[in-house]
Amino acid sequence: MVAQHALKAVLVDLSGTLHVEDSAVPGMQEALKRLRSAPVMIWFVTNTMKECKRDLLERLTKMGFDIAENEIFTSLTAIRNLLEQKQVQPLLLVDKKALPDFTGIATDDPIHAVVIRLSPEHFHYKMMNEAFWEVSLSL
Template sequence: MLFKHFINLTRGVNCRRYLCTMATTTVKTVLVDLSGTVHVDTDEIPGSIDAVTRLVHAGLNVKFVTNTTKESKKCLVDRLTNIGFSAQPSQVFTSLTAARQLVEKLGVRPFLMLDQRALVDFEGLDQSNPDAVLIGLAPDNFNYETMNKAFRLILDGATLIAIHKARYYKRKDGLALGPGPFVTALEYATDTKAKVVGKPEKSFFLSAIEEFECRPEECVMIGDDARDDVLGAMTAGMCGVLVKTGKYREGDENKIEPKPTYTADNFSAAVDYILQSL
């Protein structure tokens, strides 16, 4: 049975409204955030590679889920491999994938505000005479000229699609602005609301576990973002474990309701919590 000593381990954390019934449900799948959770840029967060291996050896499904929009899925897999993780393309689910699916579903022609390295995931899409704006993390495109072009397209009726609205993320040189502030600027200027496809959207988490044929309450999400990773997963019916690495700031666990299922010092400690509680 999962988390036999759940009440003691979580020190009274209240997550009954959104989470699985811990006394009767077994974990089958663990969703793992990437940047800030298991690595920062090209550096492993110590102990993360071994921790992923321990999850796999325990017979759990492991899938990396990320809002990263600066790189294609292939770039992400190559980065993980170079760091030392054993990762296949099928083990990585990105918000870029979810965004392309939405663009195709809507049948729109997007103006892509994306990093050059992410464009490969959108090859083959008709981008002529755009009737949609698709925005991700694209620092080189966040200038007046490009933002103004997007602004005018939206005013003329183009759909605004945000791959995600993260406020900030962790780089080697410190915290950096995410795409959220720029999406919000376009929403404010055009008096419209973006369609968001990445975390913390419920559909993102449910799509990530679809292949495993398991219920949300049989899943745990581990991440460094209290709102996008943890609360997003919990709202989808999963358990959410927050790690104190990456973008984590002191007290983040108290900024969401319900509180995280568990707050761990790092990814390895989060895995310890899951495995020791099985």
């Protein structure tokens, strides 16, 4: 006899599943409404690194999705959680649109970590040299 397990949660990827850039995938608002009627927890996941959760949520809302901010888990969320868990002060080399997700994280001296995300304006020799210098001073 095979044991049956009830589905308890669903992870829904955002980009390419619910939306592509600023356009909703046709029918996904209705599909999400149907999924919400099921007795499961729903989390929305994405590896986006170019915008903060608040801006992402605003875009999704404009596309007609009913999603709460605490239901979204991004790569920036994972980074922030790790920084808080390890209690380190990072040098943040991230796009300025991503910075709100790090509000409240101490970034003053000493720097214990360097966070590098999609941020071409920070990815140059002078900034990399500063990052390695800061980290070497804290060792």
